[in-house]
Amino acid sequence: MSTAATSSASTPCLICAAKNSSRAVLCRECSAPMALVHEAAAQRRAPQIVSVIGDSNVGKTVYLGFLLDMLSQRAENYEAVPRGAYSVDLPQIVISHMAYRTFPPKTPMESNEWNWAYYQVRRRVRNPKRVDLVMPDMAGEALAAEVAAPSTFRVIQNLLGKSSGLLLLVDGALAAHGTAQPDFFALKMLSYIDAMFARNRRKQIGMPIAVVLTKADYFPQSFDDPRRFAEANLNRLWNMCESRFANVAFFACSVVGSLAYAIAENEDFVTPVPLHTSLRGILEPFEWILEQL
Amino acid sequence: MDPGAVVDPPEAPAGTVPVEQAIFTSIRSPLGRGYRIVAASSGISTDEKKEIVQCAPSHGSLCASSPTACGLASFELRSGRRCLFLTRNAGVEHTARGGCRVHTHVLVMDQETYRRFRYDPLEVETAALAKIDEELLRSPPTRLDALTLGVQTREPRSRQTDAAPRLPSATAKRVAGILRAVLDRRRTLVAGAPAPRDILRWTLGATPAAFRARLSVSYGLRFSPARSFQLVFADVDRSEAERVVGDGSIEIRYWDAPVPQARSSFDAWLRFVRERWDAGRHDDINRLSSQLAQEESGQALEQIATLCTDIERVGQANPALLDRLIQRHSRVMPNGETHARLLAEFENAVKARRVSLERAEQDPSGETQAATEADAQ
Numbered sequence: 058m059s060t061a062a063t064s065s066a067s068t069p070c071l072i073c074a075a076k077n078s079s080r081a082v083l084c085r086e087c088s089a090p091m092a093l094v095h096e097a098a099a100q101r102r103a104p105q106i107v108s109v110i111g112d113s114n115v116g117k118t119v120y121l122g123f124l125l126d127m128l129s130q131r132a133e134n135y136e137a138v139p140r141g142a143y144s145v146d147l148p149q150i151v152i153s154h155m156a157y158r159t160f161p162p163k164t165p166m167e168s169n170e171w172n173w174a175y176y177q178v179r180r181r182v183r184n185p186k187r188v189d190l191v192m193p194d195m196a197g198e199a200l201a202a203e204v205a206a207p208s209t210f211r212v213i214q215n216l217l218g219k220s221s222g223l224l225l226l227v228d229g230a231l232a233a234h235g236t237a238q239p240d241f242f243a244l245k246m247l248s249y250i251d252a253m254f255a256r257n258r259r260k261q262i263g264m265p266i267a268v269v270l271t272k273a274d275y276f277p278q279s280f281d282d283p284r285r286f287a288e289a290n291l292n293r294l295w296n297m298c299e300s301r302f303a304n305v306a307f308f309a310c311s312v313v314g315s316l317a318y319a320i321a322e323n324e325d326f327v328t329p330v331p332l333h334t335s336l337r338g339i340l341e342p343f344e345w346i347l348e349q350l
Numbered sequence: 351m352d353p354g355a356v357v358d359p360p361e362a363p364a365g366t367v368p369v370e371q372a373i374f375t376s377i378r379s380p381l382g383r384g385y386r387i388v389a390a391s392s393g394i395s396t397d398e399k400k401e402i403v404q405c406a407p408s409h410g411s412l413c414a415s416s417p418t419a420c421g422l423a424s425f426e427l428r429s430g431r432r433c434l435f436l437t438r439n440a441g442v443e444h445t446a447r448g449g450c451r452v453h454t455h456v457l458v459m460d461q462e463t464y465r466r467f468r469y470d471p472l473e474v475e476t477a478a479l480a481k482i483d484e485e486l487l488r489s490p491p492t493r494l495d496a497l498t499l500g501v502q503t504r505e506p507r508s509r510q511t512d513a514a515p516r517l518p519s520a521t522a523k524r525v526a527g528i529l530r531a532v533l534d535r536r537r538t539l540v541a542g543a544p545a546p547r548d549i550l551r552w553t554l555g556a557t558p559a560a561f562r563a564r565l566s567v568s569y570g571l572r573f574s575p576a577r578s579f580q581l582v583f584a585d586v587d588r589s590e591a592e593r594v595v596g597d598g599s600i601e602i603r604y605w606d607a608p609v610p611q612a613r614s615s616f617d618a619w620l621r622f623v624r625e626r627w628d629a630g631r632h633d634d635i636n637r638l639s640s641q642l643a644q645e646e647s648g649q650a651l652e653q654i655a656t657l658c659t660d661i662e663r664v665g666q667a668n669p670a671l672l673d674r675l676i677q678r679h680s681r682v683m684p685n686g687e688t689h690a691r692l693l694a695e696f697e698n699a700v701k702a703r704r705v706s707l708e709r710a711e712q713d714p715s716g717e718t719q720a721a722t723e724a725d726a727q
Contacts, residue, residue, distance in 0.1 A: 081597035088575050113384030114445045160447045163376075166385055166408035167574040169594055198376075198384040198408065206400045238382070328446040 068094055071104075071191075073215045087212035088169035093191060096140040096175055104175060104189035105350055106219050107343075111226030112242040113197030116271040118161050118172075119312050120226060121194050122151025124339050125174055133340055134182070140175040140189070147172035147194055155312075158330050164196040168212050171195055178347065188350055201242070204249045218253060222265045222346040229270030229279055229309060232290040243268070243294040251301045261303035265349035267342035268294065273309035274316075280338065283307040306345050310338035367463045368496045369478075370394045372456040374406040374435075375490055378444045385409065385452075389494045394458050398427050402456055405576040407437050410449050413570055413585040415439075417450065421570025422547075424471035425579055432464040433457070434474055437571060440487040453487050457497070461563065466501045468640040469562035472551050477501065516630050517552060525552045526620050527609040531601065532557055532565065532581055533616040533648075539573055539582045541591060542605040546570065546583035553581070556623045556635050558642035558651065615648025622655035644686030653682065657692045664699040669707060676700060 067076035071093040075086035082091060097104055109117050126148040128137030139145050150172070154161040164171065172194045179185040193216060203213040217223075225246060228239040247266075254262045268287060273279050279286040284307040288295045298305040314335030319328045372390035379388070385408040387399055394402075405423075412419045416439070423435040433456065440453035457478060467473040477499040517525065531538040532553065543549045546569040554562060566579035573584040573594060586594070591602045614620070626635045638658065645651055660675050667675060684690035 078597040082593045083575070085575065085597055085599060162448045163409040163443060163445065165410055166406075167411070167572075167576050169575050170410075196408070198386060201382065201384065202386065202403045206396070206403075209400050209403055324442075326442045326444075326446055 070094065071097060072212060072219065083169055087215065088167075088171075089193075089212065090141075090143060090173050092141045092143060093173065093175055097189070100140070100177070100189055102189060104191045105221040106191045106193075106216060107222045107224065107346055108216055108220045109192060109194065109224045109226065110200055110217075110246060111197060111271075112201065112228065112239065113163075115197060115226045115228045115239075116312070117197065117226055118147070118164055118194050119151055119155075120224075120269070120271065120310065120339065121174070121192060122148045122161070123312055123334075123336055124343055125176065125192075126152055127336070127340055128176065128178060128343075131181070133344070134180055135178060135340075136181050137176045137178045140177060143172075144174045144176060147174055155331060155334055158332060160329065160331060164194060166196045166199045166202075168195075168199070168210065188347060200246070204245045207249070207252075214253075217250060220264070221350055222267070223250070224267050224269055224342055224346065226269045226271050227287075227291060227294065228272060229286070229290075230272035230275035232270070233276035233279070233286075240291045240293045243291060244297055247294065247297045247302070251297075255301070261301055263303050265304045265306075265346055266298070266302055267346050268298070268305060268307045269338075269342045270307070270309040272311065272313075273338065274311040274313055274335075277311075279309040283309040304349060306342070308338055308342040308345070310342070312336055312339070365466070365501050366498050367459070367466055367501050368498050369463060370458040371494055371497045372399070372402065372458070373486065373490045373494065374402065374454040374456055375440065376409070376443050376451055377490055379492070383444070387456075388490050389492050390456075391494045391496045393496060394456075395429065398429055398431070398433070398458060401427050402433065405574075406435060406454055406456070407452050407571050407577070409443065409452060411452050411572050411574070412437060412439060412450075413572055415450065417441075419450075419570065421568065422471060422475055423566075423568035423571055423577060423579065424474075425566035425568075425577075426564060427458070431458050431460050434471055434478075435568075435571075436475055436478055436482075438487060453490070455482055455486070465559075465563070465643075469559050469565075470554055470640075471567060472547070472554065473502075474499070517627050517632075519628075521549075522624060522627050523609055524605065525549060525556075526624055528553050528581070528603070529556055529623065530612065530614045530616060530620055531603070533561060533619070533651075534614050535580070537578065537580050537600045539584060539586070539591065539595065539600050539602045540605060541584060541586045541602060543583050544605070550581075550583060552627075552632070555632060556627075556639055558639050558645060560643050560646040562639075563643070616651060617648075618652035619648070619655050622659065638688075641688045641691075642686070643688070645689060647685075650685040650689065653685065654689060654692065657689070657696060661692065661696050661699050664696065664703050667703060672700065672703060672707070 068079055068091060069076055070084035070087060070089055072089040073084060073087040075084055077084055077091055084091060109121050111117050128135050151161050174192045177187060177189050179187040195213060199210050199213060203210045208214060225243060227243050232239045254264060270279055270283055287307050312334055313331045314333040317330040317332050319330050370391045370393040372387050372394055374387050376385045377388055412421050419439050421437040425433055427433050436455040438453050439450035441451055443449060443451040481497060481499060528540060550567060550569050567581045568577060568579050569583035571577060573582055573586050595602060623635055645654055664675060679696055684693055
């Protein structure tokens with residue numbers, strides 16, 4: 058059996074506005090789920106995009122997976138309802154892997170393999186503010202490639218261009234150990250965003266950006282004053298934020314309670330093993346972003 | 351249109367051609383980590399590198415997870431040059447989050463160089479794997495020079511005969527169906543094909559060079575819209591296939607499903623190919639296809655197929671049949687160099703047959719009987 062029928066009706070993608078047939082599951086241009094469009098239409102309001110960005114292996118997938126799971130479990134009186142079963146894939150992948158003491162697999166660069174989450178979020182208080190959020194889990198290498206050569210991955214360009222807020226994850230453990238790579242990546246990322254959003258070189262960009270120092274279990278002193286830690290250990294990033302961004306907050310977070318390292322016989326690589334999770338600082342950056350929206 | 355491949359005389363030595371190369375993989379280095387171009391020869395432009403990064407296979411992109419899994423992709427860059435991905439699993443990825451590190455050796459060449467390989471990515475793959483140091487898989491370098499590949503100037507007779515056994519009839523039918531899709535220029539994803547490399551080789555062997563020159567193909571790599579080539583061999587289940595190509599822009603062909611009974615303007619060529627395959631003459635088809643650099647329409651290929659068949663019939667034709675064959679091809683204008691060459695071959699065969707028939711008239715002991723039997727066929 059072969060399938061070759063095409064549909065004449067067209068639906069614009071929520072992310073890139075490309076026309077797609079009504080049967081399409083993924084956008085033919087950017088591979089964003091077309092379910093986003095259908096869900097947004099059902100809600101009768103456009104969702105806000107909060108992008109989680111960062112270098113490869115910084116912890117975007119783990120962070121986002123735990124964040125969504127915490128929201129689904131009504132942490133801090135939040136209520137988060139997934140719009141579409143696909144939105145639950147990411148937390149399920151992360152929680153399942155961590156339960157077996159392994160980190161989830163690397164996110165591929167191919168955008169059709171990314172996990173997308175569309176959640177309706179509100180605080181369970183009187184007169185709650187409801188926010189529909191779309192949060193894609195992007196591959197760090199794709200972000201790096203886009204920053205190095207803009208328009209390499211138009212889906213990233215479109216996503217960032219439409220974002221209402223950003224969670225910029227930075228590998229605090231590497232920075233604490235003196236590696237400059239996280240600082241350079243963050244600087245490049247912010248330069249890219251600056252070039253994208255800056256209308257006037259004299260005016261700072263007002264989009265809220267939460268800088269999240271990940272793997273803070275390596276440097277727990279950062280929980281006390283993440284802003285000061287960033288100023289001391291990520292000075293390039295710090296200076297860029299001071300110069301060009303009006304609405305930046307610094308946070309530290311950690312997921313792993315204790316980490317072991319395993320090596321098998323006849324192998325020359327070391328596998329990190331998360332022995333148990335101990336979540337700290339996951340919700341605060343998101344809470345802050347939500348307040349800014 | 352590039353000129354057709356000329357069959358060199360048997361004594362011509364194998365030549366060499368330079369091709370640009372790059373490595374796309376995930377390693378940790380002072381300048382970065384994760385999947386990226388870690389090394390490239392200087393002849394690959396910035397725009398070409400960008401295009402390569404857009405579709406290069408990253409983590410988990412090989413259909414098989416075994417350490418010996420491999421894949422190939424061949425497509426045209428926007429610059430007009432041909433790009434090939436030779437992808438292998440290469441040990442554990444450096445962050446050790448499960449799965450193998452995917453190592454892709456990228457080759458970039460101009461169309462003229464690709465023509466030297468008969469526009470056959472499998473030939474390029476074979477030549478490249480003979481030259482690429484296995485050590486590059488374990489320890490990718492940070493600098494690369496252009497790679498020199500050996501190219502055969504003549505199709506070695508023994509290689510094709512040894513390479514592939516005769517196709518079973520059911521497989522031949524399926525391969526012909528894939529070939530029909532290629533000639534009709536319909537994008538096709540073939541799911542679940544056993545030995546996809548062999549199936550691709552059979553398909554390419556019967557695809558005229560005029561089609562092969564621009565054809566984009568892949569095998570062994572997971573399907574992705576970023577690698578939405580004209581012909582893709584990948585393992586994909588139905589739900590995944592519907593998810594990724596649900597808009598119907600690509601025809602999904604499941605290997606075990608019945609072959610669709612579609613009609614095509616290339617049916618005459620397909621029948622000719624099937625006849626040659628059934629007779630074990632895949633060498634002839636491969637050689638002929640490599641020479642058809644200008645004949646692209648169904649009508650042109652039908653003429654070629656008919657001409658090839660009739661050239662063989664001439665040798666045993668009686669006068670009546672000979673006249674019919676001559677009439678069939680007498681006012682035909684050649685569609686390309688190969689067509690012209692075959693017409694000349696036909697004319698020579700006709701002349702030789704006339705001579706032998708005249709001799710038979712003078713010596714009627716054996717020739718007339720053989721001609722009558724040929725006519726009856």
